[in-house]
Amino acid sequence: MAVKNEFSWSKTRDEIFRECLRKYYFHYYASWGGWDPAAAPRTRQLYVLKNLQTRARWAGDHVHRAIRAVLPTLRGGGSAPAAEAVAQQMLAAMRLDFRDSQQRRYRQYPKKVCGLFEHEYELNVADEQWKQTADHAANGLRVFLASDLFRNIRALPPDAWLEVEELASFTLSGIKVYVQLDFAHRAGPDIAIYAWKMGGANAAPNDLPLAGCILYAVARWPVTPEQVAAVEFDLASGAAAPRRLDAAGLEEMKDTLRDSADEMSFLLEDPAANRPQPEEVFELAEDEAACRRCNFLKACPRWA
Numbered sequence: 053m054a055v056k057n058e059f060s061w062s063k064t065r066d067e068i069f070r071e072c073l074r075k076y077y078f079h080y081y082a083s084w085g086g087w088d089p090a091a092a093p094r095t096r097q098l099y100v101l102k103n104l105q106t107r108a109r110w111a112g113d114h115v116h117r118a119i120r121a122v123l124p125t126l127r128g129g130g131s132a133p134a135a136e137a138v139a140q141q142m143l144a145a146m147r148l149d150f151r152d153s154q155q156r157r158y159r160q161y162p163k164k165v166c167g168l169f170e171h172e173y174e175l176n177v178a179d180e181q182w183k184q185t186a187d188h189a190a191n192g193l194r195v196f197l198a199s200d201l202f203r204n205i206r207a208l209p210p211d212a213w214l215e216v217e218e219l220a221s222f223t224l225s226g227i228k229v230y231v232q233l234d235f236a237h238r239a240g241p242d243i244a245i246y247a248w249k250m251g252g253a254n255a256a257p258n259d260l261p262l263a264g265c266i267l268y269a270v271a272r273w274p275v276t277p278e279q280v281a282a283v284e285f286d287l288a289s290g291a292a293a294p295r296r297l298d299a300a301g302l303e304e305m306k307d308t309l310r311d312s313a314d315e316m317s318f319l320l321e322d323p324a325a326n327r328p329q330p331e332e333v334f335e336l337a338e339d340e341a342a343c344r345r346c347n348f349l350k351a352c353p354r355w356a
């Protein structure tokens with residue numbers, strides 16, 4: 053049975069939608085089905101491009117995966133693994149990815165094998181810059197494993213741990229919303245939800261992902277919005293920034309999220325079937341600066 057392309061909302065989707073409508077079309081519609089090697093060549097090409105990662109994102113992804121592998125071993129008093137061993141394991145996995153990507157293996161297995169934007173677009177990246185990327189990832193992991201937060205997590209009683217799915221979602225006014233949460237635990241009657249950030253200290257705080265985390269928590273566990281703290285943990289500095297939203301702030305964010313989903317639906321020919329209008333309706337980004345890091349550069353009519 054064919055997999056249906058159902059509409060869902062996420063912060064990433066909103067960001068791509070605001071950045072470039074054509075990119076949004078490529079990412080969420082035109083690449084659909086491209087996982088099948090027998091798909092139409094353009095669909096397949098867009099799917100391969102969609103799955104590329106920049107080296108910065110790739111580094112962050114590896115740190116997330118390493119933390120995700122370590123945390124469950126601590127539940128119930130498990131001893132912490134040696135930080136250096138975890139870092140070396142992660143670096144070994146990054147080296148494997150790098151080799152695969154350099155050999156363009158991702159073109160055959162776009163979802164399973166890492167594909168780096170820098171290789172696909174043959175960017176001139178010096179060895180020293182690749183090393184900096186790996187060092188940045190290893191440092192982020194070391195910062196986390198040496199942090200007070202990590203110590204606190206180890207000290208949590210097993211029943212304070214809350215299960216978090218990798219792809220957490222909830223429904224708001226009939227819209228399926230995906231959120232990124234990395235860890236959650238009870239703190240007395242309250243709940244703390246964490247997201248690991250790679251050097252996001254300079255990024256302006258955005259209430260939308262925060263609201264997403266809080267709405268997810270309220271839907272999943274018996275708590276009020278005021279009882280949920282969403283914490284961004286900066287893997288570069290080890291700083292943790294807990295934030296909360298009151299009921300009024302949360303209502304405002306719900307409206308923002310619904311408006312964003314509404315705007316997206318204006319570009320659908322059939323919203324119920326999530327069927328888009330023709331490609332030309334999805335305009336190219338006005339600001340060409342957006343193109344510099346766009347995965348779809350080589351498929352985009354502006355540059356083809």
Ligand code: SF4
Pocket residue numbers: 071072073074075336337340342343344346347348349352353354355
């Ligand atoms: S290359 Fe530029 S115009 Fe084309 S899809 Fe990407 S961001 Fe949009």
